[in-house]
Amino acid sequence: MVTVKLENVTKIFRGGVEAVRDLNLEVKDGEFLVLLGPSGCGKTTTLLMIAGVYKPTKGYIYFDDKIVNDLEPKDRNIGMVFQSYALYPHMSVYENIAFPLRLKKLPKEEIDKRVREAASMLHIENLLDRRPSQLSGGQQQRVALARAVVKQPGLFLMDEPLSNLDAKIRIEVRAELKRLQRELGITTIYVTHDQAEAMSLADRIAVMNEGRLMQLGTPDELYYKPANTFVAGFIGAPAANLVEADVVETERGLELSMLGTRFPLPSDLAAAVQGVSRVVFMVRSEDVKISPGKGFFVYSAEWLGRETFVHIQAPDGTLLRVTLPPGQHVAVGEAVSVSFDYKKVHLYRPSGELIV
Amino acid sequence: MRAGKILLYAAAVVLAALPVVPVILLFFLAFSEHPIYVEGFTLKNFEFLKTGVLFSDHPLYSRLYPNVYTVMVNTFLLALGNMLLVVLVSSMAAYVISRYSFKGRSALLGAFLVIHGVPASVLLIALYYMLKATGLLNTLLGVVLVKMSVDLPLGVWVLKGFYDGIPWDTEIAALVDGASRVGAFFRIMLPLVSPGLFAVGLFSFLSGWGEYIFVYTFIQSSTNWTFSLLIQSLFSEMGGINLALVAALSIVYLIPVLAIFITGEKYLLRVTIGGVKG
Ligand SMILES: Nc1ncnc2c1ncn2[C@@H]1O[C@H](COP(=O)(O)OP(=O)(O)OP(=O)(O)O)[C@@H](O)[C@H]1O
Numbered sequence A: 001m002v003t004v005k006l007e008n009v010t011k012i013f014r015g016g017v018e019a020v021r022d023l024n025l026e027v028k029d030g031e032f033l034v035l036l037g038p039s040g041c042g043k044t045t046t047l048l049m050i051a052g053v054y055k056p057t058k059g060y061i062y063f064d065d066k067i068v069n070d071l072e073p074k075d076r077n078i079g080m081v082f083q084s085y086a087l088y089p090h091m092s093v094y095e096n097i098a099f100p101l102r103l104k105k106l107p108k109e110e111i112d113k114r115v116r117e118a119a120s121m122l123h124i125e126n127l128l129d130r131r132p133s134q135l136s137g138g139q140q141q142r143v144a145l146a147r148a149v150v151k152q153p154g155l156f157l158m159d160e161p162l163s164n165l166d167a168k169i170r171i172e173v174r175a176e177l178k179r180l181q182r183e184l185g186i187t188t189i190y191v192t193h194d195q196a197e198a199m200s201l202a203d204r205i206a207v208m209n210e211g212r213l214m215q216l217g218t219p220d221e222l223y224y225k226p227a228n229t230f231v232a233g234f235i236g237a238p239a240a241n242l243v244e245a246d247v248v249e250t251e252r253g254l255e256l257s258m259l260g261t262r263f264p265l266p267s268d269l270a271a272a273v274q275g276v277s278r279v280v281f282m283v284r285s286e287d288v289k290i291s292p293g294k295g296f297f298v299y300s301a302e303w304l305g306r307e308t309f310v311h312i313q314a315p316d317g318t319l320l321r322v323t324l325p326p327g328q329h330v331a332v333g334e335a336v337s338v339s340f341d342y343k344k345v346h347l348y349r350p351s352g353e354l355i356v
Numbered sequence B: 001m002r003a004g005k006i007l008l009y010a011a012a013v014v015l016a017a018l019p020v021v022p023v024i025l026l027f028f029l030a031f032s033e034h035p036i037y038v039e040g041f042t043l044k045n046f047e048f049l050k051t052g053v054l055f056s057d058h059p060l061y062s063r064l065y066p067n068v069y070t071v072m073v074n075t076f077l078l079a080l081g082n083m084l085l086v087v088l089v090s091s092m093a094a095y096v097i098s099r100y101s102f103k104g105r106s107a108l109l110g111a112f113l114v115i116h117g118v119p120a121s122v123l124l125i126a127l128y129y130m131l132k133a134t135g136l137l138n139t140l141l142g143v144v145l146v147k148m149s150v151d152l153p154l155g156v157w158v159l160k161g162f163y164d165g166i167p168w169d170t171e172i173a174a175l176v177d178g179a180s181r182v183g184a185f186f187r188i189m190l191p192l193v194s195p196g197l198f199a200v201g202l203f204s205f206l207s208g209w210g211e212y213i214f215v216y217t218f219i220q221s222s223t224n225w226t227f228s229l230l231i232q233s234l235f236s237e238m239g240g241i242n243l244a245l246v247a248a249l250s251i252v253y254l255i256p257v258l259a260i261f262i263t264g265e266k267y268l269l270r271v272t273i274g275g276v277k278g
């Protein structure tokens, strides 16, 4: 298929909005890369630059080894799927799928064969005579997928293709999409702001914020080794706890002063923050342990079926998110004490970069 | 309560009947034996349809008026020319205004509204000189061009609304699917605004068909007359006004309009300014 490389890509819109800034990214052949980030962070803009609809203000986009900055969208051999489906309302489903092939001026029989192939791949053979307006959302998105597949593109671009579907259909189409991508081995760039979707689909995820790449890595890497506080807070549900802390020296060694109390640091962490006075302490909800004690109070508790999710109020009033292991139960109002699994804790500079 | 309702319905019926009254009157007058009053029934007022010659029994008058069929063709050419030009230009101009941002875009849009609001008669003198300078005075083409430029702003506004209603995604999908910008325009955008094209086309046809003031001002030779001018001239003619004849001509003038509305009605009803449903 094709590898895609973005080199220092910047997009500034008329009026001065800097939607994407200095983006460097490489998508491997056959890879499923997800662009993840909050609304307005420049995901769609990035995708449309790769599609050739927008031209980068600065930087280069490569397909394999070729710079494609000035290549028209029609010459990029891309299959694209949109959140809004973007089917052509005046054409039947058959004609929608056939459209890219008609533009290639393929012979009639070839078109018919490939349209039917694509339709059967997505289980929509029985819908070919309908108009898009006569289909459900899930069916429309299958048609859109068929239209993207039928031209046998070297690259799939998908902009939140599942966002308009309800939860059940979304999971169904998501599985379909993953299977299709695996089978065809087509390089895919997939945009979403839903981190659960990103985690389940991606080979690698590029997390973006305010037009910049925050971290690029496998779902595992993002979860266990977030490179900055933004990624730490964005990836994972429930969201990780991020607490500002002062590093204080005592006769017993370095301690973190936070949450209205103090926590002694294990020696490896202490070594890493030598000479740093303020840090951001990050711990995931499942790495917080609570035991009967004092100082902290159980603020609220929700039973989620297997584990229990609780908010713990610290002495200074901060609420900590904690996931209890199956079997452990607490009562709201109960006094507890808190400890952390320091192997899984990360410390960041107040500006956001990872220390350890 | 009941009386109030009856009164309300009565008022509604009267209001609904009002616009029909002149048409009915016109209809009866056209078949009247008397030139001024409604009286009896005859087809003689439609005699001119045989040869197109008016007042065929009155050679002196007859010479003053053009052949009715010539007038009909002129009117049709004016309407058709106006329709084609307005649709052609506004379909493309509206697309560009809707899709591209360029310097002076909003000024242009504002200007369109202002121009549309300027009464045409204000421009008559200036237009007269312009047509004279270009040699288009006293030609149908001249009138078509003037008419088209007056009707254009509204057409562009209406079609811009239709183009605005088409999501960007649809157009981007076409580009990515392998269409050029021009290809996407013809294959996707134009078909999607076709109800708007239909509406704009229809209105500019009718507007050309009914045009009076420009024809009256810019056309002198009677061979270039249109229906509106012919009817007006019969009104102001000395030597006995023949209202029945005027009515008969008016009926002939009216028929294409009715035909268009009856055939186009189903399509027109689906059009809401700014987009189509379904
Ligand atoms: N055509 C445009 N002209 C000017 N500014 C734009 C344009 N398109 C996007 N922007 C701006 O660029 C920024 C990034 O927009 P973009 O659509 O790429 O965000 P996104 O990450 O796709 O967000 P979402 O999740 O809401 O779709 C936003 O601030 C947006 O307002």
Ligand SMILES: [Mg+2]
Pocket: A043, A044, A045, A159
């Ligand atoms: Mg977007």
